Amino acid sequence: MSKAFTHHIERHNLNLRIHIKRLARISRDNMNPLYTP
Structure with missing residues (x-):
């Protein structure tokens, strides 16, 4: 598997x-609706 492809997958997962x-x-x-972060 090429590095570029692996990088693409990682970015996609992110x-x-x-x-x-x-x-x-x-x-x-x-x-x-009453939830406050």
Whole structure:
């Protein structure tokens, strides 16, 4: 496996993780409107 491809996968995984965190935060806020961080 080439380095560039590995780097692409790692960056993609990072973006995915950030996106999932954001989605989880949004859904949690929707389920509990009184929630304060």
